[in-house]
Amino acid sequence: MSAEATAANGGSAGLTVEGLVAGYGGVTALDGVTVTAAAAGITAVLGANGAGKTTLLRAVSGMIRPRRGRVLLADHNVAGQSPEQIVRAGIAHVPEGQGVIPELTVEENLRIGMMSWRGKQSARAAAMEEEYERFKPLAERRRKLASTLSGGERQMLVIARALLARPRVLLLDEPSLGLAPRVMAQVMDLVVRLSREYGLTIVLVEQNARVALAIADHGVVLNLGRVVASADAATLAADVALRHHYLGF
Amino acid sequence: MVEFLQFTLGGIVFGMIYAAIALSLVLIWRGTRLLNFAQGGMAMLTTYIAIEVIYKTHSYWAGFVIALVAGLILGAASELTVVRPTAGKPELNSVIVTIGLLILFEGLAGIFFGGQYRSFPAAFSVTGLKVGGTPLGVSRFDVFTVAAVLATTLILAVLFRYTTAGLRMRAAAFNATVARLSGIRVARVLTVGWALAGLLGALAGVLVTPSTFLYPNSMDAIFVLGFTAAVIGGLDSPVGAVVGGLLLGVGLSYVGGYLNSDLTSLVALGVLVVVLMIRPNGLFAGARMRRV
Amino acid sequence: MAIIVAAIVAFLSIKLNAFRDFQIAEIAVEVTAVAGLTVLTGLSGQISLGNGAFMAIGAYATALLLLHLNWPFYLVLVFAGAVTAVAGAVVGIAAARLHGPYLAGATLLLGVALPSLALAYPGIFGGDQGLNVVFTTPAFLGVNFPLTRWQAWVSTLVALIVLVLLANLAQSRIGRTWRAVRDNEVAAALDGINVAAARVRAFVVSAASAGLAGALLAIVTGLVAPGGFTITLSIALLTAAVIGGLGSLAGALWGSLVIVLVPTYVTDVATSQGLSSSVGANIPIVAYGVVLILVMLVFPQGIQGGLLRLISAFLGPDQKSRTRRTAPTPHVTPSADQAPASQHEKEGFS
Numbered sequence: 001m002s003a004e005a006t007a008a009n010g011g012s013a014g015l016t017v018e019g020l021v022a023g024y025g026g027v028t029a030l031d032g033v034t035v036t037a038a039a040a041g042i043t044a045v046l047g048a049n050g051a052g053k054t055t056l057l058r059a060v061s062g063m064i065r066p067r068r069g070r071v072l073l074a075d076h077n078v079a080g081q082s083p084e085q086i087v088r089a090g091i092a093h094v095p096e097g098q099g100v101i102p103e104l105t106v107e108e109n110l111r112i113g114m115m116s117w118r119g120k121q122s123a124r125a126a127a128m129e130e131e132y133e134r135f136k137p138l139a140e141r142r143r144k145l146a147s148t149l150s151g152g153e154r155q156m157l158v159i160a161r162a163l164l165a166r167p168r169v170l171l172l173d174e175p176s177l178g179l180a181p182r183v184m185a186q187v188m189d190l191v192v193r194l195s196r197e198y199g200l201t202i203v204l205v206e207q208n209a210r211v212a213l214a215i216a217d218h219g220v221v222l223n224l225g226r227v228v229a230s231a232d233a234a235t236l237a238a239d240v241a242l243r244h245h246y247l248g249f
Numbered sequence: 250m251v252e253f254l255q256f257t258l259g260g261i262v263f264g265m266i267y268a269a270i271a272l273s274l275v276l277i278w279r280g281t282r283l284l285n286f287a288q289g290g291m292a293m294l295t296t297y298i299a300i301e302v303i304y305k306t307h308s309y310w311a312g313f314v315i316a317l318v319a320g321l322i323l324g325a326a327s328e329l330t331v332v333r334p335t336a337g338k339p340e341l342n343s344v345i346v347t348i349g350l351l352i353l354f355e356g357l358a359g360i361f362f363g364g365q366y367r368s369f370p371a372a373f374s375v376t377g378l379k380v381g382g383t384p385l386g387v388s389r390f391d392v393f394t395v396a397a398v399l400a401t402t403l404i405l406a407v408l409f410r411y412t413t414a415g416l417r418m419r420a421a422a423f424n425a426t427v428a429r430l431s432g433i434r435v436a437r438v439l440t441v442g443w444a445l446a447g448l449l450g451a452l453a454g455v456l457v458t459p460s461t462f463l464y465p466n467s468m469d470a471i472f473v474l475g476f477t478a479a480v481i482g483g484l485d486s487p488v489g490a491v492v493g494g495l496l497l498g499v500g501l502s503y504v505g506g507y508l509n510s511d512l513t514s515l516v517a518l519g520v521l522v523v524v525l526m527i528r529p530n531g532l533f534a535g536a537r538m539r540r541v
Numbered sequence: 542m543a544i545i546v547a548a549i550v551a552f553l554s555i556k557l558n559a560f561r562d563f564q565i566a567e568i569a570v571e572v573t574a575v576a577g578l579t580v581l582t583g584l585s586g587q588i589s590l591g592n593g594a595f596m597a598i599g600a601y602a603t604a605l606l607l608l609h610l611n612w613p614f615y616l617v618l619v620f621a622g623a624v625t626a627v628a629g630a631v632v633g634i635a636a637a638r639l640h641g642p643y644l645a646g647a648t649l650l651l652g653v654a655l656p657s658l659a660l661a662y663p664g665i666f667g668g669d670q671g672l673n674v675v676f677t678t679p680a681f682l683g684v685n686f687p688l689t690r691w692q693a694w695v696s697t698l699v700a701l702i703v704l705v706l707l708a709n710l711a712q713s714r715i716g717r718t719w720r721a722v723r724d725n726e727v728a729a730a731l732d733g734i735n736v737a738a739a740r741v742r743a744f745v746v747s748a749a750s751a752g753l754a755g756a757l758l759a760i761v762t763g764l765v766a767p768g769g770f771t772i773t774l775s776i777a778l779l780t781a782a783v784i785g786g787l788g789s790l791a792g793a794l795w796g797s798l799v800i801v802l803v804p805t806y807v808t809d810v811a812t813s814q815g816l817s818s819s820v821g822a823n824i825p826i827v828a829y830g831v832v833l834i835l836v837m838l839v840f841p842q843g844i845q846g847g848l849l850r851l852i853s854a855f856l857g858p859d860q861k862s863r864t865r866r867t868a869p870t871p872h873v874t875p876s877a878d879q880a881p882a883s884q885h886e887k888e889g890f891s
Contacts, residue, residue, distance in 0.1 A: 112416065339842075349834035359820075
């Protein structure tokens with residue numbers, strides 16, 4: 001991922017979700033959610049368990065099909081498309097807790113990230129080297145099975161793979177889950193760099209609202225499938241009542 | 250002693266046939282978590298197509314190749330039309346659908362090709378080979394059979410391990426969600442998997458039919474044994490399929506040779522039960538847990 | 542309920558001809574076996590491709606008892622069921638740790654292998670030719686009572702008894718245990734359920750039903766031979782269970798109707814059209830295959846499921862919304878005094 005890559009992709013793009021309704025079977029988990037993630041910014045999606053945060057990301061990336069509403073990637077509506085199509089349109093989703101395929105090697109996991117490419121072989125090799133540069137531990141283990149990686153290394157691997165898809169929007173679901181504090185800090189640093197230096201639009205779902213608000217530009221709070229608050233991060237962090245009621249701190 | 254050698258070699262030949270069917274079942278199981286009960290029926294149909302081509306063109310190899318191509322097409326077509334709609338529905342539905350396909354194929358064969366037993370030619374001589382003066386119990390064609398299955402297995406293994414297409418298939422089999430989120434068109438991959446399985450079945454069909462005669466139900470028994478081999482080896486393991494096939498082939502050869510040929514299926518059942526009691530997921534069951 | 546059905550069947554069998562009586566008997570036989578299978582697979586979650594083997598055990602037991610010991614039929618019936626139940630226990634124990642395709646493979650091979658015992662020991666079992674079974678109408682019915690009608694009545698009676706017993710089992714604690722094991726073995730075990738015992742019990746019940754069906758088959762067809770218990774039979778039983786609606790006893794009836802009547806009907810149509818023999822003989826086969834595929838695609842829950850959907854659609858939207866609402870997902874709203882959410886908390890969908 002690089003600034004040039006973003007420019008080649010058509011520049012930074014904002015993501016707007018309008019009136020999204022989605023759920024599972026008879027249950028509606030998202031009840032008309034509207035969120036705007038500014039281009040090249042970090043938008044945090046917060047709320048308690050069961051609020052609809054993961055469902056929101058899944059509906060955006062196509063893992064579940066929205067029942068109503070639109071998902072606009074720089075004015076282009078992708079709601080209802082398949083995940084394969086949405087990834088090609090430029091939205092990459094790093095799901096919570098899973099993402100590494102342990103039966104494959106590190107290198108194979110990375111190659112999967114480039115499956116949506118049409119580029120030449122040499123370009124792919126160069127792109128992969130770039131990720132190895134960014135994540136040295138992955139380079140050391142490139143031929144080993146992904147099952148041998150630690151939690152933090154796995155998180156790096158899934159992010160690297162997502163970046164290889166050359167997205168314009170990156171959806172991150174609980175990237176800090178199960179990570180030691182030092183590693184979590186590294187991941188958060190990376191997230192900031194991705195948006196500041198490379199112009200990626202980041203949507204960050206985080207249970208740990210304090211950490212998320214520390215790096216986000218804008219925040220959205222969900223409760224029972226609805227948006228109950230939407231403001232810039234500093235305002236949200238300062239709103240003590242809101243924090244206590246919905247965010248647990 | 251000579252007898253033992255003959256039974257062993259003969260068992261290896263049939264074992265490779267079972268291995269081919271087992272491999273096709275493993276391929277489909279790993280990719281789609283389905284049991285394809287129509288596998289034997291597809292193989293029977295492609296063998297009929299082969300014999301028609303051979304009659305018309307007088308060329309064995311034309312028939313051989315066309316059978317393999319027909320296997321690819323039949324496999325892909327089955328997945329696209331009939332199996333895909335059952336995705337996401339109760340698991341047994343796809344079993345019944347493939348059973349329906351099997352019955353359909355057998356009926357169609359009866360209609361288009363007639364029900365009488367037909368003989369199918371072998372690619373090479375079927376006279377027994379001798380080493381020194383000792384008859385080995387296997388022929389040149391048998392050697393070809395083993396070589397053909399081995400070669401196809403190796404080619405597929407290379408395809409899976411070292412090509413991008415193979416990586417797509419493995420990724421889709423291990424974690425379809427992650428694969429889709431990476432832009433892999435999993436649906437297409439599944440169709441290719443079924444096509445390759447059809448090819449393997451077609452190969453098994455043309456290789457075994459010279460020994461069994463060709464009629465609409467001719468592949469039923471082979472399918473059951475191929476399925477048994479896959480279960481013995483572990484449905485997630487291609488290596489298991491080959492090992493299971495060989496074990497079964499050789500084992501049954503001994504039973505049929507030294508004991509009573511009516512006892513073969515009982516012995517097979519015994520072997521299967523013993524293996525499954527020790528390893529309920531087959532010999533080569535990995536530590537792989539199903540991701541919920 | 543059962544009495545009404547019995548009355549209907551009795552009425553029909555008097556009105557219709559001997560061949561229809563034979564079909565009624567056939568259907569009753571299949572229903573008995575399919576009901577046991579649908580309980581095994583639908584309620585306890587264990588697939589079996591080998592229940593034809595249990596039918597064979599029941600049939601051969603019946604033939605041997607009638608031939609050598611000349612017992613009255615009801616006694617033979619009980620004994621055949623008991624013997625098969627024991628066999629079911631043995632199989633159930635062997636299969637207790639098997640699931641999915643491994644269980645399918647083991648039972649498939651059982652279905653293939655067991656009948657071959659008859660070929661391996663022709664002295665006892667009559668080999669290829671099989672054993673003949675003599676069954677006559679009892680004296681009190683008089684000389685003119687047709688045998689086929691009696692066979693139909695006996696079969697239907699047994700089928701109804703089995704259905705009632707299975708229905709009671711399904712509603713009982715045993716049935717609930719089965720469903721718990723089917724849905725989540727680990728959770729069931731944690732709840733204190735003896736999973737292995739429940740699974741074996743299901744096999745015993747299913748085998749006994751199949752054994753009784755086999756006994757009926759023996760007296761209805763008069764011949765017990767390996768050719769009557771091929772793997773096709775076992776597969777037909779599973780097909781009937783799934784097509785009818787897995788886990789549903791009414792489904793066992795629908796499925797049995799399909800596997801008995803469809804091939805016959807299509808053959809009739811084919812011969813009446815005067816199609817040449819090889820084509821004519823195979824059109825029913827093709828049609829049967831197509832029926833299986835279409836029913837599965839159109840009614841993924843089987844015929845019983847499809848009927849229920851049609852009925853609820855018919856009864857109107859109120860009925861539908863009442864049945865559609867599922868248990869709501871618990872939403873956890875943190876209150877002011879709750880501990881701050883730990884970053885290590887891993888939950889279901891948020």
